[in-house]
Amino acid sequence: MKEKKINKEEVRYIAHLARLELSKEEEEKFSRQLREILAYVDKLKEVDTRSVAPTSHVFTLKNIFRKDERKDSLPVEEVLRNAPQQRRTQFQVPRVIE
């Protein structure tokens, strides 16, 4: 594992990927804290895992299928009730196409 210290620029990039806006203070604080946490988790490097398979699920699970049957959905009004903004039967978002 190549040592890579997380700097403020990287924090800004990660925040963008995560769709988070961060204040200047948060950028400062998170780059320090993430550095500390990443330094701690680096201890996993000590473990030889070359011949170990990653856990994808704790128990052996086979694909689980259900019958393709038509069932009632929740009423549209009830689902829309939680939306911050809605119009007629749809969620409303800021304009995407100018």
Add this chain to the structure above:
Amino acid sequence: MKLHELSAHRLHKLIKNREVSVEEIVISLFQRIEKVEEKVKAFLFLYKKEALEEARKWDKRISQGEDIGPLSGIPIAIKDNICLDKKETTCASRILKEFYPPYAATAIERLKKAGVIFIGKTNMDEFAMGSSTENSAFQITRNPWNLETIPGGSSGGSAVAVASGEVPLALGSDTGGSIRQPAALCGVVGLKPTYGRVSRYGLVAFASSLDQIGPVTKTVRDSANLLQVISGKDEFDSTSLDYSVPDYSESLISELKGIRIGLPKEYFIPGIEEEVKKKILTATKVLQDLGARVEEVSLPHTEYAVATYYLVATAEASSNLARYDGVGYGYRTKEKTNLIDMYKKSRQQGFGDEVKRRIMLGTYVLSKGYYENYYGKAQRVRTLIKEDLDKVFQDFDAVITPTSPTVAFKVGEKIDDPLKMYLSDIFTISANLAGIPGISILCGFNKDNLPIGLQILGKAFDEETVLRIAYAYEQNTEWHKRRAEI
């Protein structure tokens, strides 16, 4: 004893023998809540009016001769990350304030059928991320044994509601110890079932490969009864497993002949409080006197559990929490912006510090160039942690450990040091990584009268042995009879 001090099982007997009405119980609990809630702040929402109406309905049914089950008319509190239909479910986050789920969790549907009475929703660390319940966006919950200390987390509200006598039963959720650690710090019984035993449908997702719903109770019998009701395959959760659910009350036997218990040497590390260590070793003697054979075992990868967990859990969380985008439900920024900035600002304003930190960490470890070194590596070490346990379980029926290396710590003590906070989960995390069941029960107090928890871990789908050991210990000691004075 007063009604609010009784277990659900005792209340059930009183109701069944018509010695007390369900309404009297609910009234007595709300009197207790009015007296102590101001101090402990366990609840985010209370449903007094509806609870009383439900209670009167039950009394009517009982007076008409209806047969009642163990949970009929028994009051319960629900952690606020479990959906109760048409009741505000916030996960203690600003981003979900005023979110009213249009459906109920499967565990809730099963509880309704069993006839419980919902008293309210309990406080928690935001999205179950934390070990002290200080990360709630709305309030800080206090430990009833000492109001200066934290109750543990993230199901701190549920543990406190039970420990303070506000309710006999509660549901919590456990991703890395979030039921067992607060149960230990508040001196109650907390059970994390095997992964897949209880449906996660309607549990707001944090880390989907680790999350489980489970009971928080005053006694082991109540834990068994509550687990009985919420367990089983659910078509709405394909990871809920199709294993038959045994009759857990049959596991409540108060001796341990033939039971083999492992005591992992790696759990008695520097950093564990001396009094915690002493109480666990004393508990070991009690188990031996009851017929169990206790031997030292080794779980060599234990020291890597915290690092593994914080990579796996944050990676899953960053992906699960991507859904909070201010579109379908939840908080949206009031600022006028384009679509991308609307997402960013809504999330900036809606999430608290710890949630942002974990989303950042999770996004980082999944990002290009780091995925294999962090997330991939962690999933490989997870396999080794699971194999350590599998190996021990070839020769042993259960493993016992302290639930937490320390007793309840002071409010504010670890909040600015995430890593220090993460290390308080060091003994509970392996069970989630391996998918196995675990329980925490009270096994004594330190010199300041703060509770100490004993953790019992079992094989996958063997909640029965875990319950049996817990029950035998409880029945042969007096700790569970103590109540916090507030």
